[in-house]
Amino acid sequence: MAPQPRNLLxxxxxxAxxxxxxxxxxxxALSGGLDSCLLLVLAAxxxxxxxRPLRAIHINHxxxxxxxxxxxxxxxxxxRLSVxxxxxxxxxxxxxxxxxxxxRNARYKAFFATLPAADTLWLAQHQDDQAETFLLAALRGSGVRGLAGMPYRRDAQCLTLVRPWLTVSRVMLESAAQSLDLTWxxxxxxxxxxxDRNRLRHRVLPVMRERWPTAVTALANSANHASEADRLLREYAQEELQSLRVDSQYLGQCIDATALGERSCARQRLLVRTLCQCQGLPTPPQKRLESLLEQLSAKADAAVCVEWPGAQARLWRQRLYLMAPLEPLPPWKANWDGQTPLETPIGPLGCQVLVLQQPPxxxxxxxxxQGGEVIQLAKRGRRDVKRLLQEADIPPWERERLVVIMQAGACIGVIRPPAQLLWQAEGVRFTRLNLPA
Structure with a gap:
């Protein structure tokens, strides 16, 4: 005998x-509709x-x-449920x-801002929702990731989002709700x-069910297959990215653009998208991505920057850097006692300095x-900061964001905020401060 809908749910x-x-x-996540009300009752x-502790959150749009x-x-x-x-x-x-x-964006933003870190949020989406999501993605011309639809589980911004009923039909939820005399x-x-979603739900899917009674299940299964393929592609791409990484002493990891350009176009697209996802950046739209890939062979000294909402890619010296957009720097200079954290327009400077030879x-x-700074280095003599930056392979867009510490007209330190000491003058000692998270 098949289990009752309520028992299965x-x-x-x-x-979960x-x-x-x-x-x-x-x-x-309680909206007040049938699906989420049933989820709350059974979850309780x-x-x-x-x-186990249970709470509910309602977003009033x-x-x-x-x-x-x-x-x-x-x-x-x-x-009534004491929740x-x-x-x-x-x-x-x-x-x-x-x-x-x-x-939807406002709702998830509220979830992430409200729920304590490490808690778990249950969402009431079901198989019919997954089928609709798959169709909408297909109509937008989405790739494998879009066709994968909604994941059963997703970890995001210190929360875990789970959809326990993603394999269950809406009909089963309705049957369980009626057996409980549930109101919604x-x-x-x-x-x-x-x-769009309502049009699919009321006009398109009913017609499909007339010809293919299991259409919803089939579409949801296709989303599951796309999800599995997406996970496998991501795993393979992450492994390949390890062979393309170039470690920069001062700027972290970047990608060998020449080696990337030797891959097939499809592989290049997959690797760039995967790198964005690994770094928590939005993936580029197709035209922006194609524009970026066309410039992988740019000259070493070319300053290539391709931007899209929430991210940008820069090419320099055959290396590809992906990052959040850099905000323009406002004019800034400040007096400093050398001891307390110094506030800069991009955050506190987590260093302090002990001047050993200069009068206090x-x-x-x-x-x-600003450019033109010269620093007296121990055992290396007077060095142009510009030359030091070139030798250290620090990209041009980072050079203007460095903080220089001056005393009596002389440069005594160069710091990459918040607390990465690049160079300190002879007779000077910088130490790192522990900044609050």
């Missing part, structure tokens, strides 16, 4: 709970039996008059993303087919590197 929650380390709270039973009704229903349900509820009001900034995407709120926008009455001044 509880079993999936018990499996078993994967959660002890001491971590479980949160349920499972967590109570296991003596404020996009419709029914928003207050949703919040009130969530409050009532949580009170602590956190309500977060957000402002949805559409800004070209479309209202669906903007609301119907979102009036769910019937608005001007939204000579004040210290700190400023961005």
């Amino acid at each position: 509880q079993g999936l929650l018990e499996d 709970l078993a994967e959660t380390p002890p001491g971590r709270s479980i949160w349920v 039973q499972v967590c109570q039996q296991a003596d 404020g996009l419709q008059t029914a928003a207050e009704t949703f919040e009130k229903h969530c409050t009532t349900l949580c009170e 602590p509820l956190t309500v977060v009001n957000v402002t949805v900034d559409v800004h070209g993303d479309g209202i669906e995407g903007a609301a 709120c119907e979102d009036p926008t769910n019937s608005d087919i001007s939204f 009455s000579q004040p210290l001044k700190a400023t961005w590197r």
Whole structure:
């Protein structure tokens, strides 16, 4: 005999709970709809039996008059279940993303800002949602990563996001909700087919089911296959990236652009995207990526910079650097006592200095590197800072972000914020300060 829907759903929650380390709270993302209300009710039973803490979070988007009704229903349900509820009001900034995407972005931003680090958030998406996500990605022309849809588990920004019911149909959730005499709120926008997902749900998938009754399951399975392929490609790409890395003494790791350019175009695209993902950067749109790859063979002294929202790629001396966008530096100079952390426009300077030979009455001044500085190095004599930077392979865009410490018109130290000492003058000793995280 097949298990009852309620028992099957509880079993999936018990499996998810078993994967959660002890001491971590479980949160349920509670919208007020059928899926999330059912998730909260069954999660409360499972967590109570296991003596595990459970909390709920409701995001009020404020996009419709029914928003207050949703919040009130969530409050009532949580009170009945004795589950602590956190309500977060957000402002949805559409800004070209479309209202669906903007609301989703605001919702996840609130999750990450509200939940304590290391806690786990359960989301109520199901198999039908996964099928819709797969179709939407296919219609956008997405690659393997997009077609992979929603993952069962994702670790992001110190939180763990889990979708325990991703293999369960909406019909099963409805059956379980009816057996529990559950009440929930119907979102009036769910019937608005001007939204892409609603149009798929109400117009496209019903037609597909008429011809292929298992269409939803098949589409969700395709998303699972794409997810597995994406994970494998990522593993292979990470291994290959290790052979392309170039360690820079002063700037960390970068990629050998010449060696990257010798790979096939498809391989180049995969490696750059994977490197972005490893560094927590958004992957470049297709046109930006193609523009970057076309310039892998640029001259060694060329200053190539390709930017896209949230990231930029720079090529210099046949090396590829991926990074967050660099903000323009404001004019800045400051007097410094040499002991306390010095505030710069890009954060505190975590160094202190002991001047061994200069009279202590000579004040210290700190400023961005301007060019033309000369420093007296022990056993090396007077050296142009510009020449030192060239010898150290420090890229041009980093050179203007260095802090030079001056005393009596002479450069006595060069620091890469927050506390990387590059050079110190003879008779001077810099030490590192422990800055608060």
